[in-house]
Amino acid sequence: MSKSKRWMHRFDTFVEARRGDLRRIAYATQGKMEADDLIQEAWVVAIEIGDGMEEPFDFSNLEHQEHLIAKMYVRFVKYADKTVRYAMKLDPGWDQPEEESAGGALSKVLSGPESDDPLVGWDWASTRGVGKVCNGTHPPLLVDFL
Incomplete structure (x- = not known):
């Protein structure tokens, strides 16, 4: 062996x-x-x-x-x-209203502004025709949406 x-x-x-x-x-x-x-x-x-x-x-x-x-x-x-003794667990209570969950309230405070969300930027660009592909089969290409 x-x-x-x-x-x-x-x-x-x-x-x-x-x-x-x-x-x-x-x-x-x-x-x-x-x-x-x-x-x-x-x-x-x-x-x-x-x-x-x-x-x-x-x-x-x-x-x-x-x-x-x-x-x-x-x-x-x-x-x-x-x-992790002093860490805050964000997962417990994720499905509860924010006022009932310390983790939910903390994650709301720590999250960035909604305008930084890539999906919001994509939606903004697609409504203005920025970077559209000519045949419309592909999602818009975001070159610069700011």
Whole structure:
């Protein structure tokens, strides 16, 4: 068996053995990541850990597995939570009236003026015949609508 196939086999064995840990981490991310996402990330994090070690990362080594699970928890739960602790989530309440949703009100304040919307500019240009294609089969080309 080649070295890469052995590594892949050990990775598959690791995934099966640690699926519960990966699910717990996914649950702790509060829906931001799923267990399948973490399986893919485990491969990348293992390579990062292996680069900093004297010996190559071994998915069959229990110490290496523990190190990987701990690093993934810190990266995807603790650090991610710390990074966005003071951030405002704009998505919750997107379908509620603006006065009921802080995110909706904030996104309204942070958005640019309606005149900066490309669709508004396209509509303005098309009503004035700017850049029309002669046979009318293509949308107008906006050369300069300001």
